Amino acid sequence: MKTWRIGVAGLGVVGGGLLPLLTGRQGQLSQIGAGLELAAVSARNRDRDRGVSLEGVAWFDDPVDLASSPDIDIFVELIGGSEGPARDSVAAAIAAGKHIVTANKALIAEHGAALARAAEDANVALFFEAAVAAGIPVIRAIRDGAAVCDIDYVAGILNGTCNYILTQMDRRGSTYKDALGEAQRLGYAEDDPLFDIGGLDAAHKLAILTVIAFGVCPDLKSMPVEGIENIALADVGHARDLGYRIKLLAVARRASESVELCVRPALVRERHAIAQTGGAENIIYFKADPLGVICLTGPGAGAGPTASAVMADIIAIARGARGPVFNRPAKDLKAASVVNPIVQIARFYLRFSLQDVKGAIAAVTEMLAANDVSIDSMLQPPVGEHPGKPAAVDVVITTHSALDKNVRCAVDAISAKPFVIGEPTVIRIEEF
Numbered sequence: 179m180k181t182w183r184i185g186v187a188g189l190g191v192v193g194g195g196l197l198p199l200l201t202g203r204q205g206q207l208s209q210i211g212a213g214l215e216l217a218a219v220s221a222r223n224r225d226r227d228r229g230v231s232l233e234g235v236a237w238f239d240d241p242v243d244l245a246s247s248p249d250i251d252i253f254v255e256l257i258g259g260s261e262g263p264a265r266d267s268v269a270a271a272i273a274a275g276k277h278i279v280t281a282n283k284a285l286i287a288e289h290g291a292a293l294a295r296a297a298e299d300a301n302v303a304l305f306f307e308a309a310v311a312a313g314i315p316v317i318r319a320i321r322d323g324a325a326v327c328d329i330d331y332v333a334g335i336l337n338g339t340c341n342y343i344l345t346q347m348d349r350r351g352s353t354y355k356d357a358l359g360e361a362q363r364l365g366y367a368e369d370d371p372l373f374d375i376g377g378l379d380a381a382h383k384l385a386i387l388t389v390i391a392f393g394v395c396p397d398l399k400s401m402p403v404e405g406i407e408n409i410a411l412a413d414v415g416h417a418r419d420l421g422y423r424i425k426l427l428a429v430a431r432r433a434s435e436s437v438e439l440c441v442r443p444a445l446v447r448e449r450h451a452i453a454q455t456g457g458a459e460n461i462i463y464f465k466a467d468p469l470g471v472i473c474l475t476g477p478g479a480g481a482g483p484t485a486s487a488v489m490a491d492i493i494a495i496a497r498g499a500r501g502p503v504f505n506r507p508a509k510d511l512k513a514a515s516v517v518n519p520i521v522q523i524a525r526f527y528l529r530f531s532l533q534d535v536k537g538a539i540a541a542v543t544e545m546l547a548a549n550d551v552s553i554d555s556m557l558q559p560p561v562g563e564h565p566g567k568p569a570a571v572d573v574v575i576t577t578h579s580a581l582d583k584n585v586r587c588a589v590d591a592i593s594a595k596p597f598v599i600g601e602p603t604v605i606r607i608e609e610f
């Protein structure tokens with residue numbers, strides 16, 4: 179059995195989780211036919227305790243030097259970031275003919291096609307199972323399990339931080355701000371939480387899944403991405419009263435000549451597994467012909483789950499897994515033409531705060547009707563008294579299927595009325 183020499187750059191949360199798997203599971207590894215040896219590491223701070231003995235393991239201050247070292251066979255990039263040392267070291271590893279494993283979604287989402295092309299030209303493997311939903315083997319399920327299938331859609335919850343916040347708001351009645359603070363205390367949120375709550379992290383993961391599922395590369399800048407910053411506790415409660423939960427959904431759906439892509443909050447029926455996925459868990463559905471509908475759920479972050487996925491990639495390489503990085507030659511990947519959401523048809527949840535004046539509600543319903551938006555249900559939840567302020571009412575409406583553009587026109591027209599207080603809320607209702 180060949181012993182593969184592994185070089186690991188980045189010894190933080192994920193790297194720290196990987197070291198004991200690489201050094202302490204030799205019995206299991208030999209049983210599955212993978213001889214692995216931790217040969218070299220790189221991080222910023224050489225003196226930091228990494229929890230396992232690194233005696234006899236070569237140290238590199240510069241991950242680029244590690245990536246091109248003749249003493250390793252597989253380079254594992256766990257630094258993070260789409261540029262700088264992560265990108266430079268992966269490029270150096272490819273140039274030096276090393277196989278590569280990375281957990282870096284930003285790097286693969288932004289430079290995956292070019293890196294895949296270079297890796298395929300150099301005949302080396304480039305694996306990144308941990309980059310999407312960490313411990314959930316969704317890339318393997320789509321790339322290998324559905325290798326010859328036509329994918330209809332991929333949809334789910336791809337960001338644990340947002341799901342944790344929305345779950346706390348729903349189950350505990352926490353405000354958005356308190357729930358975010360709690361997510362940060364528990365270490366779920368990225369250093370810059372805007373990356374999570376603004377939807378960009380989920381967009382990176384959706385972009386990667388889109389390339390694998392549909393063979394097209396989406397332009398992240400043209401992908402409609404909305405985060406959860408504007409979700410009010412009131413909307414979480416009204417959605418619940420209507421039999422829904424609000425979730426940050428990432429959806430890629432085959433359209434006639436293109437792919438519909440979006441990351442945005444949506445109402446999902448409470449009985450659906452997506453609505454029931456709480457806390458920091460992730461869930462992904464995909465529908466493939468002739469495979470059928472597959473649902474995967476589990477931990478989408480954390481040292482153990484992410485390191486397990488990295489380890490699975492290393493073992494796959496040691497067992498000889500190769501082939502095109504995104505399941506078709508990288509030179510054949512095309513740019514995705516993304517459908518503009520305004521031409522899409524969907525059901526919507528709308529909430530308006532109105533001054534309690536005669537005719538206000540009638541005016542709202544008239545303006546919806548004038549824009550071809552028909553109402554499915556309407557709630558007028560009781561609102562408390564606000565001493566010193568004019569009386570106000572909340573009006574919550576769900577629509578039948580309507581053109582996105584028409585709903586936006588109606589909402590703009592309603593917002594311009596003097597009896598409307600603040601910004602109306604518009605959230606899609608996703609049916610699966």
Ligand SMILES: NC(=O)c1ccc[n+]([C@@H]2O[C@H](COP(=O)([O-])OP(=O)(O)OC[C@H]3O[C@@H](n4cnc5c(N)ncnc54)[C@H](OP(=O)(O)O)[C@@H]3O)[C@@H](O)[C@H]2O)c1
Nearest residue numbers: 188189190191192221222223256257258263281282479480
């Ligand atoms: N954390 C998760 O749950 C999770 C889940 C899925 C995917 N990922 C991805 O996994 C990757 C790593 O994430 P992480 O959470 O482990 O990050 P992290 O805890 O911040 O660790 C980053 C590591 O990179 C090292 N590093 C930073 N700059 C370096 C440089 N110039 N040269 C050498 N080493 C450098 C750091 O060294 P020091 O320790 O010396 O500072 C640290 O060990 C990211 O791409 C992330 O998106 C993470």
